[in-house]
Amino acid sequence: MTNYKWARNDMTTILRLKKPQQDDRVHEDLEHLELVGGLQFVAQCTRPDISHAVSIVSSFCSNPGFAHWTAAKRILRYLKGTKHEKLTYRRNEDTDFYGYSDADWGNDPDTRRSVSGYVFLQNGGAVSWNSKRQSTVALSTTEAEYMALSTATQEAMWWKGFLFELHGTNQALMLKCDNKSAINLAEREVGYSARSKHIDIRHHYIREQVEQKLIKLEHVPSDLQAADILTKSIPGPKQNKDRKKLGIL
Template identity: 45%
Template sequence: MGYKQCNGDHTIFYRHLQDRVTILAVYVDDIIITGDDTEEIALLKERLSKEFEIKDLGLLKYFLGIEVARSDKGIVLSQRKYVLDLLTEAGMLGCRVAPTPIEQNHKLCSESGKPVDKRRYQRLVGRLIYLCHTRPDITYAVSIVSRYMHDPRTEHWEATLRILRYLKGSPGKGLWFKAHGSTGVEGYCDADWASSLDDRRSTSGYCVFVGGNLVSWRSKKQAVVARSTAEAEYRAMALSLCEMIWIKRLLVELHLFKRAPMKLWCDSKAAINIANNPVQHDRTKHIEIDRFFIKEHIDMKSLELSYIKSGEQLADFLTKGLGSKEWNNICNKMGMIDIYRPS
């Protein structure tokens, strides 16, 4: 029996039996059982029913606000009901639709406007944070408005309402998972240098794919001020690598990882050169731990760093606001679809 603790409430147990895997995910009193061993799953259900009072709801359709739709083409995860309930609570069901969740080249800062109701703002942003579990397209916008939860202003509130207006146009949009015949780990990382107007810290963004399906993404302001674009990109690269290693270890434990190097795409040639060329390391003492960390995995041939043009960088939407054309293009490449939209 294997064991993995994800957080305080969410626990995953997994068991290997003759190269087969059974997974039991527990969140408080909600349980998901999955795997490729039907006999083991039936036995596990029987044992659980003897120890606890449980109810088998059949194939997974709804879990913690996440809706699961299946077809021969794959599985779609969405939070349509959650979005509609959120719009209803905020009185935004009849609002005008926004093409993107945040304005391109926005100038939000801590002094943007007059103070607003903090409690109402925090409740709305908190619900949007949970929605990010299936909506990577709003992750950057939510990360921006969540920075001001301690002292929200009118422009912050307007930016939050814009996210709702964007959701109104596609409440059923979700992630599409389909079989591509591989379980390779591939990541994209990006950084927007000195983007925060409050403290000039950069924003890191990454997204990780397993077998061509998006499984992890993040948009986060860096903990320290970067003195150059290359430094900001390098820190984003290290953050992405940490997530990819965690996913790789999980796949190894589940006997799903094939021995092949992970691939990380970056649009900064300077950051890639620093990672590959030890001669330049004396110029990067301020990011010494990150450079040793990345170089170690390159030397072990467990990581391949590759350059990608900025126009093809999928992590772009996790570090900055984009135009509607670029936004829709990236969402399509991320595997986001709306099965509820009329064809």
């Protein structure tokens, strides 16, 4: 890949990876697995901006096609163009610990499951992040966002305990979301209805934490949503902007 041209984003916005046909199978399985394994290490340790793309190519490791092989190499090309950028934490930046939660409804073309993404920041940089396909199909954008909020809340509660051990503070953690309907559902501002009563009980975990004032939800405009890059493929200029929101400079 030394002489390859670098890419502006980690995955083209028009690409929707699907299960390969029998004649589209990659024969270099070992090489593909080694590449994806290396990308997973980078995504989990230092580069949250590639988490979504790596999550997608990882889901096809047992049955990769040439499109998946090309997508994995594109991530390398993107890293080549941004290899001098890194997670940066600044002493004078906001020292509050807070998070963003987002979801992309029906993202997966094979299963129509949505993708959840969250990121927690402190001192101008990301300290915890995740991009993962949801375990069940969401019937609406509100449900997908609500399920993503539940996942982010579980992570937030772990960090709340950790921060209490470090500093002895027990303030409610701020969790920001760009979907008002999901926030209203979590805060019980809207009651159960035919559209929400089917949601799995475990996702209502967030309601309990909000009622106990351990988590505080806040609506944020979509253009300020830092977790957007963790849920979908976005154009190069926007990816550059969203990468900086994560503290990658």
